[in-house]
Amino acid sequence: MPYKAKWPDIPARHIEVWNQLHGFEFDKPGAVDTFERKLKKCQRWSLRRTRRAIDEYWKFHFIRQVTGLEVAPSHAVDMVWHMHLQYTKSYWHALCRDILGKDVHHTPSDGTKVDKQRCGNIYLETLTYYRRFFGEPPRDIWPVPGMSGWAMLGYCMQDGFYRVSETVVRRWNQLGDRVGEALRHAPYPYH
Secondary structure (H helix, E strand, O other), rough: OOOOOOOOOHHHHHHHHHHHHHHHOOOOOOOOOOOHHHHHHHHHOOOHHHHHHHHHHHHHHHHHHHOOOOOOHHHEEEEEEEHHHHHHHHHHHHHHHHOEEEEEOOOOOOOOHHHHHHHHHHHHHHHHHHHHHHHHOOOOOOOOOEOOOOOOOOOOOOOOOOOOHHHHHHHHHHHHHOHHHHHHOOOOOOO
């Protein structure tokens, strides 16, 4: 399904990558126990949330591919990624080799304070690029860092949650009053 938004400064090759990602099929035709169904069951998500998380997963890979930078998924996106990694041929061949043209590894964090801060900064950068390409990210899939003092950054291509550093909170807050206003009106658990 082609992306309908206007991307005037995006090369045609990137739009083609988006179309390939968004049209990606996890399962062979006729599969009964589908990727979507397994993910829904494993995460105990609604069908709607499952489909939205999968769509956000493709946006995550698009951002990484187009920018060429290290990017950080949210927790929901990371859960889709974990499931996709179990489909080894689909992930390593159909996605990495055939669409992305390179391996994209999921590397655990070393758990140090420095690494956690690095991941927080990468997540903020990911959100910035997300806005450039897709507009405001959905808060239930891509939480805003600093809410109630928790990072809720999800998994920075890593294996654990962490509290956001004061530096990351200050940096985020410097983006303006718009963020603070959005947080004041955010639904639980974001206030």
